[in-house]
Every structure is written in structure tokens, then in C-alpha cells.
Amino acid sequence: MAGDEQISARDDMLREYLWAKMHAPVGRRGFLRLSGGIVVATAGSAFLAACSTGAATNGPTVAPTNGPTAVASAAASLGTSAPSSPAASVPGATAASIAPSAVASANIDGSAINFIGLDGEDGMKVDAAAKWRAARQITLTSKYIGSDDEVFAAVKAGQVYDIAMTFNPFMQRFAEAKIIQPIDTSRLTNWNDMFEGLRTADFLNVNGVPYGVPIAWGDGPYVYNPKKVTEAEKPSSILDLLDPKWKKRLILADDPGFPFYLVGLGLGFPSPNLTKDQLKQVADTCRPLVKEQTVAFAKTYADATDLLVRSEGDLTTLGWEAMLNFAKDKGATLAFDFFKEARGGWSDSMTIPVNAENIDGAYAYMDAIISPEISAQMAVSLVSGAVNQKSPPLISAKDNIYNYDVVRTRQSGVFEDTLAPETPTDPNIASHQDWLDAWAKLTA
Amino acid sequence: MAVAIAGSAPSRPAGRRSRRWLAFAQLAPALLYFVVFFIGPFAALFALSFFTFSRFDFLPILTLNNYINVLTSETFQILYLRTIALALLASVIVVAIAYPFTYALTFVFGRRRQLLYFLVLVSLFGGYLVRIYAWRSILGAEGVINGTLLSLGIIDEPIRWILNSPFAVVVALVNFLVPLAVLPIYAAMQNVSPGLIEAGRDLGSGSWSITRWIVLPLVMPGVRVAFIFTFIAATGEFAIPSLLGGTETAFVGNHIQFQIGQTLNWPLGAAMAITLIVSAIAISFALAASTRWLVR
Numbered sequence: 183m184a185g186d187e188q189i190s191a192r193d194d195m196l197r198e199y200l201w202a203k204m205h206a207p208v209g210r211r212g213f214l215r216l217s218g219g220i221v222v223a224t225a226g227s228a229f230l231a232a233c234s235t236g237a238a239t240n241g242p243t244v245a246p247t248n249g250p251t252a253v254a255s256a257a258a259s260l261g262t263s264a265p266s267s268p269a270a271s272v273p274g275a276t277a278a279s280i281a282p283s284a285v286a287s288a289n290i291d292g293s294a295i296n297f298i299g300l301d302g303e304d305g306m307k308v309d310a311a312a313k314w315r316a317a318r319q320i321t322l323t324s325k326y327i328g329s330d331d332e333v334f335a336a337v338k339a340g341q342v343y344d345i346a347m348t349f350n351p352f353m354q355r356f357a358e359a360k361i362i363q364p365i366d367t368s369r370l371t372n373w374n375d376m377f378e379g380l381r382t383a384d385f386l387n388v389n390g391v392p393y394g395v396p397i398a399w400g401d402g403p404y405v406y407n408p409k410k411v412t413e414a415e416k417p418s419s420i421l422d423l424l425d426p427k428w429k430k431r432l433i434l435a436d437d438p439g440f441p442f443y444l445v446g447l448g449l450g451f452p453s454p455n456l457t458k459d460q461l462k463q464v465a466d467t468c469r470p471l472v473k474e475q476t477v478a479f480a481k482t483y484a485d486a487t488d489l490l491v492r493s494e495g496d497l498t499t500l501g502w503e504a505m506l507n508f509a510k511d512k513g514a515t516l517a518f519d520f521f522k523e524a525r526g527g528w529s530d531s532m533t534i535p536v537n538a539e540n541i542d543g544a545y546a547y548m549d550a551i552i553s554p555e556i557s558a559q560m561a562v563s564l565v566s567g568a569v570n571q572k573s574p575p576l577i578s579a580k581d582n583i584y585n586y587d588v589v590r591t592r593q594s595g596v597f598e599d600t601l602a603p604e605t606p607t608d609p610n611i612a613s614h615q616d617w618l619d620a621w622a623k624l625t626a
Numbered sequence: 627m628a629v630a631i632a633g634s635a636p637s638r639p640a641g642r643r644s645r646r647w648l649a650f651a652q653l654a655p656a657l658l659y660f661v662v663f664f665i666g667p668f669a670a671l672f673a674l675s676f677f678t679f680s681r682f683d684f685l686p687i688l689t690l691n692n693y694i695n696v697l698t699s700e701t702f703q704i705l706y707l708r709t710i711a712l713a714l715l716a717s718v719i720v721v722a723i724a725y726p727f728t729y730a731l732t733f734v735f736g737r738r739r740q741l742l743y744f745l746v747l748v749s750l751f752g753g754y755l756v757r758i759y760a761w762r763s764i765l766g767a768e769g770v771i772n773g774t775l776l777s778l779g780i781i782d783e784p785i786r787w788i789l790n791s792p793f794a795v796v797v798a799l800v801n802f803l804v805p806l807a808v809l810p811i812y813a814a815m816q817n818v819s820p821g822l823i824e825a826g827r828d829l830g831s832g833s834w835s836i837t838r839w840i841v842l843p844l845v846m847p848g849v850r851v852a853f854i855f856t857f858i859a860a861t862g863e864f865a866i867p868s869l870l871g872g873t874e875t876a877f878v879g880n881h882i883q884f885q886i887g888q889t890l891n892w893p894l895g896a897a898m899a900i901t902l903i904v905s906a907i908a909i910s911f912a913l914a915a916s917t918r919w920l921v922r
Contacts, residue, residue: 329887331886331887331888331890334890355682355890356682358681358682359681359682359683359890360683430786436884437888472873473873473874476872476873477786477790477872477873478790478872478873479868479872479873481868481869492762492766492767492768492769493766493767493768493784494766494767494789494790605681615889618884618888618889622701622881622884623700623701625873625876626700626701626704626705626876626881
């Protein structure tokens, strides 16, 4: 009994202590300490959670904060093309590993397709594509981007899309990062009607396997103001732009791909497979081009057009034939031509992210987009080249502004990779990262 | 702490305790918002800065290499010094403009004070990119300034250096940040009693002496906050240098955008961002604290 009384007394004291603790007033300092503790605990748990993910998984799922989309660089869609070089290898993706399968299943009626890419490249503005979707009651939901790194961020963050647009300079990187999957061309009835120069382009194929379906292309001209640049003055080589008469008259894109590639060719190097010494020489040659001859970096084709029309610059290497239309809308006239070293070229492709859900729908829609009629309408809508060999006759003479000889067969100087390989097999060859680092140093 | 007798309540009045908890409850949503939308992402960015970047993947293999690359990179050093220098210049100009304007707003304009204050705030609501492009129209070769000077015959050719240059960046920064500086200085000026100014005049002080020895010491906390706001905002800029700075005025923010958007090296970009944030905060507080000599 004495023991029971002791236990009871102890329990009472404990109860009183706890009650007093719980009902003690929290002053200002106590509240601030408590809040600070919550904040530190939250930050610490976020840190630990981020660190505790396994090696096989990706990084934090919080997407980065991007700048305003209007400022986002469109340098990725420049006149740069695929590598013909010692190409990067993507483990696991070989021609043999993609088993042939049946043509895309027709059982996609009523399904939804989620798209991420540039406005207009989803086929929303094309009547034939709209009819195709309506006939199958397909709902297309689109998220529009300003630059391709937004696709990277979205897929890395776990957002689900069935079709993602990938610009040619990013194709290999996305394949290496395993955010897009190889394309089973046997599921595309219109694949073999695509121009050979596109189907077989190095930018598209990794270890012989295509990772995208091109839906548009351009041939990388330079664009100039004919009132400020006479016919005699027009450059034939990019090295002509180093002449002092071009001081503060140029507009470039903030990207090394096209200038390094062309200057490398101009110096007689086997661009884009530059050795590190050759890269240094190219960068040194480009230094006056950027620092003395260039007045501004344009963020987009529309931005470049605006700078030309306002007479901030006289010539831009960020060129697209559509800029002539943009200028016409502003009451100005622009013209274009090509450097003798190479045209470069750009191409935007539909790709399938690794976490796509409606893969059947993705294949069916991509196949439709590259069909003759829809490809022709897409070309007019996007002011680009059509991708299907049967499309050009369907385009009016007024809209048929591209020379399709450049894509009929695979040839050097067009869609030849203007980008250095991502991971060259020869350690003496400068990688794409080396190009980017050299450019960052040059433009600092 | 005192242990109360079981069953008895503490001696504080219940009404006062409930008012405290009411205040805490009112703060809770803001605190939650702050934690979720600021602390959380910042913590994730901080964690990412220690990750390893390999073949476009971010591996949770913690490393200090990103910070070592940042601190030893010549490119980053050049951009960092330029960013700090131009941000400092812009902040000093902003405060130099905002202080006399706010002084006039408080003590001179009288009835029109609220209207003018509102007009200052309205400028904050304008579209960010629209305003940057507007400066292109004003400073460009065919812009308002050059057009006016050419038509008056003062110049024969457009003045090119006012756009695509550090000058354009500083002008735009000042334009964007003056409203931000006006807010805290104006709030501080509300605490200056007109009676003090009147007393100063009665004792024979001129306007300059009143401003320097009476008003400025009292509003100095607001001035410091204004400086800190504008300096930190200016160091984080990337759109203004990108669109108005030409090829000579890239900021650290542009390089961060390059790392994240072009090289896809998020961990390195995160390390640059954290380095910039921490150093900008440290510099701004140090500079603000050093102004104590002004009010001695």
C-alpha cells in the first residue's frame, strides 16, 4: 500500500508538471523560437528528403524557376543540325533492341493526347489535323513553351506528356538524359515518305535509332536589311563579318553552335569535330566577332526581326525565312542569303517522353502530322519546309519558299551536325560542353 | 519554471492569452505561405547545389565541386564583379532619387501627396517585359531620344551607346527600382513629426541642416531598407541585361540561365544562385550598416 501511494503521488506530480508545461504562456520570443524551429525543420527535412533519394532516381522534383518565356532563348532552334561525328552513345538503344511491332493501334478513339512544345507545332492551327482529331474524338491538350529546356524541366519534374517537341540540338542530350524514348518507325506508315535527308540525319539518330519524328525544318540563312547592306557588301563567308566595316552592325544568337561551326569550317577545320586546340582558335577568332562586331544578342527570331527593323543592327545570323513576313507586318523589308561554308539547318521533331501514357495516341498523331496533306499545311502554318516528299506539290507557289534539294538526300552542310558531340569517343575532340564553356568565357 | 498545483490555472488573464493566440493564428497563413513557397524551394535549390551532374542527370552524390567551380571560375568572377558594381551604382542612384522625392512627397506636396504616391505605385503594376521593351523604343537608334535630337539638329547620327550598353541597363534598373525604394522611405518619413522640423526652423536651421540633422537620422532605417531592397533586386536581374545590355553587360543571372537552359547543369546553376544570394545579402547589409556614420 505504501508503494501504491508513492506511485500515485509520483503520477500526480508528473501530471501537474505536464499540465503546467502545456499551459505555460508562449511569449513573443517563444513564438519566434518555435517558428524558427519549424522553418529549420522544414528546410532540413526538404534537404534530407532530397538527399535520401536513391542513385537510380532523378534529382529533386521541384522544377526550376524559369525566366519570362518571352526572354527565353530560341537559340536551340537555330541553324544547327545533327552530328555526323563520333556520335554520343546512349546505352541500351540500338537498332536491334527496338523490336518491330504492328502499326499504331487504331483503338485510340476518344483518348486524350498531352503535348508540350512551341505554339503551332501541335497542329492546332491546321485544319486537316483538326479534322483528323475530330474524326477520332481525340482531345489534344497543349502546353506551350519558350525554349526546349522547359521540356527537360517538365519531364524531369515528372509531368506527363505523350508528345514533346525537341529541337535538333537537344535531341542527343535528351536521349542521353533518358527523358525521351526511341521511335519505332514501323508504327509510322508515312515514315518512309519522309525526305531521306531528314530521316537519316545524324541529329535524329543515336546508334542508328531515331529518337524523334521531324515535323518542320529550315535551312539557316542569314537575314539582313537590304537598305543598309548592299549587294556588293553582302558577306559570302562568315569570316567576312570580321571586317571592321561590320563593327557593331551584327545581331547574333547567344549560342556557340552556328558561329563556332561556321568559323571552324572557314578556318579549314573539320567542324564540328574540333580538337581542343582548334576550338581555342575558333573561340579566339570569334572574340572580335562577338565583342566588336555584334551590337546585341537576339533572343528569338521575332526579337532579331525587331532589332533589324529598328536599325539597331544590319544583319543577323539568327535567320529564318519567316522573318521576312514578320518585317512586312511592321512595314519593313528584309532579305536573306546563305554563307558559303554551310547552311546549317534546323529541325523540330515530335518525340515521346519516357513517361508518356498514351503511346498509341502519340504514334497515331505523329503519323498523321507527317502525312502529305497535314505536313503541307503545317509547313505553311509554321513557315517551314514540309517533311513528306508528297507534300511540296500540295503547297502553293507563294508559300513554297524552300529549296527541297537540301533534304532530298543526306548531304554535307545541311543537317550535318553543327554541334560538337555530347560525349566524343576521342578524348582529343572538344565536346559540346567544351563549346558551351568556351562561349560563356567569350561572352562574359 | 513554476509548477502549478494540479487543477489550478496560471494567473494570466484569459482574455490576454486568447489575444496572443489570435495574433499567432492570423500570422499562420502568411508563415505557411512563406515556408511553402519560399523556404521550401530555396531549400531544394540549396540541396541541388551539392548534387553531382553526370550525363544530364542529377545524382544525389553530394559534392562541393559545384561551389569550387563557381569560386574558381574566371567567367563567374568577371560576371560577379560586373553585377555587383552595376547593382551598387543603380542602388545609389535609386536612393539618391527616391529620398528627395519622398521628402517632397511628405513635406511639400500636401494634399496631392496620396495621388502622387499612388502614381508611383501604379508603375509597379506595369508589365515587366513591356517596360523593358519600352526602354528599347526610348533609347534605340530610331527611338524617342535619338529622334528628338536628330530632328532638332543637335546630332547628325543616332547615339548608339545609350542602348545595348551598361548605361541602358543602369537606366532601366533605376526606373524599375525607384518605386521599390520610395515605399520604405515614405513609411519611415511618416514618423517624422512636423513639429520637429518647425522647432528646427525656430532655432534658426536652414533647409539643408533640417534635412541632414533632423530628418535623415529619423528616416535612416527606411533608407537602409530601401538600399537593401534595390541592391538585392538589382543583383538578381537577368532580363534587363539580356535585352538592353548588348554583348558587354551580362550579369550572373544570365550565366545561371545559360547553365540551366543550355548546358542543363542545374546543380552548377544552383550553386551560382546560392553564392550570389548569400553574397548579395551580406554585401547589402554590410553597406547599409556602414551608413551609420551618416547619422552621427
